[in-house]
Amino acid sequence: MSKKLHTTQVIMTEGVIWRQLLAFSLPLLVGNLFQQLYNTVDSVVVGNFIGSDALAAVGSSNSLINLIIGMFMGIGTGAGVIISQYYGAGEKQKLHWAVHTTMALSIVGGLILIVLGVFLSPLILVLMGTPQSVMPASAAYLRIFFCGSLFNLVYNMGSGVLRAVGDSKRPLIFLCISSVINIVLDLVFVVIFQLGTAGVGYATVAAQGVSALLTVRALVHTDDSYRLELSKIKIDRRMMARVLKIGIPSGIQQSIISLSNVIVQANVNSFGAAAMAGFGSYSKIDGFAMLPLQSFCMAATTFTGQNIGAQKNRRVKQGVFQGLVISMIYTILISIILYLNAERILRIFSPDPDVIAYGYTSMLILLPFYWTMAIHQILMGSIRGSGRTMVSMLIGVGNMCILRMIYINLLVPFFPSFEAVMWCYPITWLTTMGMDCIYAMKAKWIPKGKEEQIGEKSQ
Numbered sequence: 001m002s003k004k005l006h007t008t009q010v011i012m013t014e015g016v017i018w019r020q021l022l023a024f025s026l027p028l029l030v031g032n033l034f035q036q037l038y039n040t041v042d043s044v045v046v047g048n049f050i051g052s053d054a055l056a057a058v059g060s061s062n063s064l065i066n067l068i069i070g071m072f073m074g075i076g077t078g079a080g081v082i083i084s085q086y087y088g089a090g091e092k093q094k095l096h097w098a099v100h101t102t103m104a105l106s107i108v109g110g111l112i113l114i115v116l117g118v119f120l121s122p123l124i125l126v127l128m129g130t131p132q133s134v135m136p137a138s139a140a141y142l143r144i145f146f147c148g149s150l151f152n153l154v155y156n157m158g159s160g161v162l163r164a165v166g167d168s169k170r171p172l173i174f175l176c177i178s179s180v181i182n183i184v185l186d187l188v189f190v191v192i193f194q195l196g197t198a199g200v201g202y203a204t205v206a207a208q209g210v211s212a213l214l215t216v217r218a219l220v221h222t223d224d225s226y227r228l229e230l231s232k233i234k235i236d237r238r239m240m241a242r243v244l245k246i247g248i249p250s251g252i253q254q255s256i257i258s259l260s261n262v263i264v265q266a267n268v269n270s271f272g273a274a275a276m277a278g279f280g281s282y283s284k285i286d287g288f289a290m291l292p293l294q295s296f297c298m299a300a301t302t303f304t305g306q307n308i309g310a311q312k313n314r315r316v317k318q319g320v321f322q323g324l325v326i327s328m329i330y331t332i333l334i335s336i337i338l339y340l341n342a343e344r345i346l347r348i349f350s351p352d353p354d355v356i357a358y359g360y361t362s363m364l365i366l367l368p369f370y371w372t373m374a375i376h377q378i379l380m381g382s383i384r385g386s387g388r389t390m391v392s393m394l395i396g397v398g399n400m401c402i403l404r405m406i407y408i409n410l411l412v413p414f415f416p417s418f419e420a421v422m423w424c425y426p427i428t429w430l431t432t433m434g435m436d437c438i439y440a441m442k443a444k445w446i447p448k449g450k451e452e453q454i455g456e457k458s459q
Contacts, residue, residue, distance in 0.1 A: 011166055012303045013088055013310040018322045021299045024163075025326075027172040029295040033288065034172075034179035044349060045186045045200065071251035072109040072153055076102070076160045077301070078247020081387060082239075083164035083226070084302050088309025092225040094239070099161055099219070099226050101239040106157035108235075110150030117146020124262075133273065137197040144201030151208035158215035158228075164302055165226050174214040182207035249393035250384065260401040263408060267421045271358075275418055278358025281349035285359075286366065289334050293374055296327045297381035304385025313446045320382045320440070327374040335370050338363065362422055369426035372433040379436040388445050395439065399432040 012020050079102040086095040121142035125135060155178075159171035182203050189199025219228035268279045300323050307315045338345070346359040383392050407424045439445070 012306045013312055013315070017303075017315065017319050018326065021296070021303060021319065021323055021326060024166065024168050024302065025292070025295040025299040027168040029292050030172050030176075033291055034176050041183045041186055045190050071248075071255045072106075072113065073156060074249070074251025074254045075105060075109070075243060075247035076153075076157045077250040077384065078245070078389060079105070079157065079243045080160040080164040081246050081301065081305050081385060081389070082242055083161055084305030084385070085309035085387070087165045087226065088306035095225050096227075097236045097239045098243070099228060100232050100234065101236045101243060102157050102161060103154070103219075103228060104233050104235045105240065105243065106153040107150065107233070110153040113149035113153070114146055117149060118143050121146065141197040141201045144198055145204060147201075148205030148208045151205065151212040154212040155208060155215050158212070158219055161219060161226060161228075162215070163298060164305070165224070166302065166306070168299075170218050171215065174211045174218075177214065178207040178211035181210055246387055246389045249389040253389075253393040253396040256397045256401045260404045263405060264421060264424060267408060267412065268418070271418050274352065274354035275358045277350060277352070277355045278346075278360075279362055281346055281355060282359040282362040282366075284349070285338065285345055285363070289338060289370065290373065292330050292334075293327055293377040296323055296330075297377040299323070300378050300381030301385040304382045308386055308447055311447075316382065316386075316446050320378065323378040323382070324375060327378050328371060331370045331374040335367050339367055358418060361419060365419065365422045366425055369429050372426070372429040376429070376433045376436050379433075379440050383436075383440065383445055386445050386447070391439060391443070391445070395432060395435045399428045399435065403431060404428045 012024065079098065083095060083098050083102070086098055122135075122139045125138050125142070155174070159174070162168070162171055185203035185206055186200060189195045189202055193199060195202065216228065219226070220230065222228075265276075265279075268275050300319065303319045303323075304316050307313070307319070342360055342363050343356060346356045346363075349359070350356065380392050380396070383389075404424050404427075407427060408421070412420050412424075
């Protein structure tokens with residue numbers, strides 16, 4: 001099949017694998033860095049211009065945001081897998097309906113999130129044991145944030161479509177633009193207009209609106225087979241069933257793991273505002289460190305999906321190996337850099353020595369185990385790209401949720417300390433990676449390619 005390519009697209013079914021993985025990952029990485037940057041600027045501005053209680057309010061909201069959005073983002077992952085496979089196979093009609101069904105689902109999901117976020121945020125914050133001193137600020141920030149859920153999902157689903165067809169550069173450009181807007185508005189609303197944590201929420205919603213509009217415009221104006229026609233945005237039931245079949249397990253995985261993180265956050269909250277702010281500050285640093293791994297994961301998903309669609313399973317296996325090498329090299333380097341500069345980096349978020357101490361403790365416990373996440377992300381991305389999202393869900397939920405909750409509820413009460421709570425992460429990372437490796441080596445998750453089919457016919 002001959003495709004009219006946009007100059008930003010990467011066809012991953014032929015060529016040098018490691019170069020394609022990096023070419024696809026780097027724009028994702030830069031874009032994710034910008035996204036994490038404006039999330040971090042939120043914390044820096046709040047911590048330095050409002051105070052540690054406000055920093056705790058914004059930091060403690062992250063796990064709840066991920067919990068509520070997780071299901072819909074998982075559905076976007078399922079859509080991306082299907083779109084990449086249709087694109088690799090050259091099935092234009094199915095690709096057309098997959099794109100339009102995906103965008104329709106993002107609109108419905110965004111409206112649902114607005115309602116859930118506005119009405120349920122205060123209740124869930126109470127259930128999380130959020131201290132009363134930060135409750136008003138946390139509730140105000142969350143409600144405003146969820147008012148932008150429609151923009152958030154439209155951008156993420158739309159950019160997921162672009163990435164599925166090999167275009168990771170335009171989502172980067174749109175994210176960079178929205179990041180600059182968010183940073184400028186943070187300073188305007190918080191420093192000049194003194195709107196507090198609500199100002200941070202307003203800035204985020206405005207930035208998300210811009211990125212959503214730019215993404216829709218890109219999909220509408222392309223000449224390729226994934227073009228979006230606004231008048232045809234509707235849910236095709238058969239396509240929705242396929243998207244949900246692959247996407248719901250990913251969504252459940254993300255939501256349930258986020259639920260476990262909410263419970264971990266509730267345990268952190270019991271140690272007071274300084275612990276909340278310190279852990280929240282480290283979470284921002286951790287977010288930066290994990291971004292390349294998440295980018296490699298998305299690259300592995302698209303690479304696997306396109307090559308399975310083209311029935312080139314040998315390239316899939318080669319892609320897994322080369323992806324593991326790239327991610328391990330990165331992880332070793334970033335772990336060393338963060339370890340040598342830990343306190344200096346944490347001081348950016350807050351000058352409070354107690355906040356810094358809690359953040360430093362978190363970093364020392366988690367850093368030595370980042371390599372486990374490097375392996376997990378590549379294997380998870382590859383397995384998802386094959387369509388086996390149920391397996392990925394079972395491994396993730398079983399270890400990062402169920403095992404984590406067993407640890408929190410059975411062992412932490414005997415060792416009631418902040419350090420004991422933090423150890424739930426590396427322990428469950430290790431078990432998750434182990435099960436990923438066993439499945440990847442033992443299970444037949446890669447369909448037969450053209451080579452095997454030709455070999456069977458000749459026998």
